[in-house]
Amino acid sequence: MSRRPATSTINGMHDHVDHETRHSAGDALCTHRHVPAYAALVLEGGYVEASADGPVECTPGTLVLHPRYHAHGNRFGRRGARVANLALPAGTEPAVLQVLRVPDRAEAGEVFLRGAQHLHALILASNGARSMSLQGWQVEFLHDLQYNDEPIARIARRAGVSDEHASRMFLRTHGMSPQSLRRELRGRQALSLLAGEASLADIAARSGFADQSHLTRSVRAMTGLPPGRLRRQINCVQDAEPAPMR
Structure with missing residues (x-):
């Protein structure tokens, strides 16, 4: 029996990240989207995570740092998986997906138990993982x-x-199908541009949307917020002092 992340839900939008999830052999999660940025550490078993970033093979000791609004699906292997998850504090969120290998899985698990404020040293000590x-x-x-x-x-x-x-x-x-993937890639481009000062009309054109209305519909579908409101939220996060990572 799998225990899926608790959520508000491409299939659904998750606004909460459990501390730990367990999944049965051969289990699968359809593409879903997480609102918060979060870290996932594979403790046991393994799975392939599929997203607009491409496939990521997640084996024991893999540490995956997900940006906000990341959409992905998961296919679990014959041993299922046990995964520790932690929402990342504001100011420490990655701009893009990062896949790392921790030096010591047991020690990394203890870091997750102590909380996200202790992740910084673990991230610095980890190495980049080879992508599929x-x-x-x-x-x-x-x-x-x-x-x-x-x-x-x-x-x-x-x-x-x-x-x-x-x-x-x-x-x-x-x-994702190619059509869904096209929307996701363009939506991601728009989200990255919202952190700057370009007008919404310019962002729409630069991201490949037909017009500003098309941009608004796509961003709202991805985040639950219209671009203007999301931009204000992004600016508030950028202006805030980053949470200390000890």
Whole structure:
């Protein structure tokens, strides 16, 4: 029996992160989105996390730092998994997904028990983990998906695959269909630009949205907030003193 993260929920939006989750062998979580930035430490078993960042193999000792509003799905292996999770304090949130390997899994587990304020030293002591590789055509496909408005079928043909094959592959490696992945990539670009001073109309154009209304709908779907309100929230976080990490 798996115990899924408690949530408010691409399938749902999670606004709370449990301290620990357990998942059965062969279990799977469809693509879902977490509101808070959080750290996940694999204590036992393993899984593959699929997101717009690509597939991440999470084995015991893997530490994954998720940015706010990160959407991903999980496929658990034959041993299931036990995972420790901690929401990250404001001011310590990563801008992008980070995947690390901790030097000592047992010691890292103790750090998680003591709380997020103790994570900083663990993160500094950890090493970068090697990412799972994509097929060559997928890299070109992803670029075209984000930066031009051509139909999916045309992008697939240029990459030398059928649109059906592309859909199957991206559902497996990224947890989303190409069309959903296009929205996610453009939405992420918009979220990163909201931290700056560009106008909403300029952000919409630079992120690949048809207009500001399209941007607003997409950002609201990702975060539950319209872009203007989200920008004010981001600015408040940036202006706040970072929480000390001891």
